Amino acid sequence: MTNQSENEETINWLRKEFPLFLADTRKTVKPHIEQWRKTVTETRQALNKFAKEYQTDIDIWIKLAEVYPQLELHVDNIIDGIDNTEFQVGTDIIELAHIFEAIDVQSDPDATSILSVISSKNFQKSLIHSYYETTLNIDRLPLIQEALELHNNKYYAGSICLFYGQFEGVLTDSLEKVGYIVKEGDKIKPVAKDGKVKGENLTGLVPKLKHAMTRKDELGKFYEEIKSHKLVKDDEDQTISKTRNDILHGINMNFNTEKRSAQLILWLYSMILQVRVLGI
DSSP: OOHHHHHHHHHHHHHHTHHHHHHHHHHHHHHHHHHHHHHHHHHHHHHHHHHHHTHHHHHHHHHHHHHHHHHHHHHHHHHHHHHSGGGGGGGGTOOHHHHHHHOOTTSOGGGOOHHHHHTSHHHHHHHHHHHHTSOSOGGGHHHHHHHHHHHHTTOHHHHHHHHHHHHHHHHHHHHHHTTSEEEETTEEEEBOTTSOBOSOOOOSHHHHHHHHHHTOOTTHHHHHHHHHOBSSTTOTTOBHHHHHHHHHTTOOOOOOOHHHHHHHHHHHHHHHHHHGGGTO
16 A cells, blocks of 8 residues: 555545544543533632632731741740740640730840740730639639739739749639539548548648549649649759749748749649639
8 A cells, every 4th residue: 555545544534533533532521621610610719709708817927928037036036935844834825926916026036035925915814814714713813913913013022922822722713613622611621532521631732733633534634744843944842832832931032033923824824724624
């Protein structure tokens, strides 16, 4: 067969068969094309709806991206503080909004730390609001607010003593609310799981924590953290209960630091948030 006849055969095939092939292909592909067009249309509509509904949030993130280079060193210093084991509880409490509210871009980044966040109005308002949302004794709130005011005015000896007292007070109120203890006159007595009141008097933070741990509720791990956490890394004498006793009994006279006051604010805030798990 000559090349000319082969070409003629190919041409004849194209004239006869190729239109049928195209028709079959178009029939097969058409549903997929229609689905693709539908998907593109729906995606475009969804994106337009999202952009319209969240335009304010989108604008905020765009602005944040623009200014973040100025914030980065401040943020890094704050994150370093949150990662510090001495402020371990802070990772459960501090939110992104608290961090950004505490940053003054005009200040030296080295002057910004986790302490800046704890002293910020937004963070402390969150603490107060969280207390309001519980059923704990509202008469305690003015004392907490006064301790915060002392902290903000750098009267750390006053704030620390007041925070230690309110910390144990919030724990005691919580345990009484859920029926773990009862107050009989000036004594605080443990209540067993069967509802029987025991004769011993729970004095101090640790006995109350140990009793709470026997109830094996959702806060068992938190009770253990309060009892054993060291406010100064690797120093066995710097637990919350031990430092509280040394300070309130006048043994320790070098305690009045911003750091210690800030640590107690975090622990108090954490306590308020945690006890809500018990329905308080």
